[in-house]
Amino acid sequence: MSEQTFTGMAFSHFLSEHRLMGSRCAACDEIHVPPRPFCNHCEGESEWVELSGRGQLAAFTVVYIAPTAMLEAGYGRKQPYCSGVVELDEGPRISAQILGVDVAHPETITIGTPLRAAFVERGEGEAKRTFLAFEVVA
Numbered sequence: 001m002s003e004q005t006f007t008g009m010a011f012s013h014f015l016s017e018h019r020l021m022g023s024r025c026a027a028c029d030e031i032h033v034p035p036r037p038f039c040n041h042c043e044g045e046s047e048w049v050e051l052s053g054r055g056q057l058a059a060f061t062v063v064y065i066a067p068t069a070m071l072e073a074g075y076g077r078k079q080p081y082c083s084g085v086v087e088l089d090e091g092p093r094i095s096a097q098i099l100g101v102d103v104a105h106p107e108t109i110t111i112g113t114p115l116r117a118a119f120v121e122r123g124e125g126e127a128k129r130t131f132l133a134f135e136v137v138a
């Protein structure tokens, strides 16, 4: 498989199929999410690996000043959202929106909360995109 395939576009395409894919170093087994063409530890070549989407909350912040994509989704000063760093069961960390937490009461949001990947569709027609989020495992 060509290194050209380990792109943000390929990662997004897998998200649209509701799959969370990373790259695994063929030499040292290090997993990167989003994927990278080469390992940042040993520069070994990558291969695709499908991740379980399970993990836990490692850090978070409640966002009131939203970036453009989130403003368009209706978030902002009046409707803040939780952005978190998720430590995946496979080891790598990824930042994403955290769903199912009470952003009005951040003191109730707990580090270590079990999470699973959620795939959020936003936009219409040509502009439709799938965004990675994580939701609290009930």
Ligand SMILES: [Zn+2]
Binding pocket: 025, 026, 027, 028, 029, 030, 039, 040, 041, 042, 043, 044
């Ligand atoms: Zn490596």
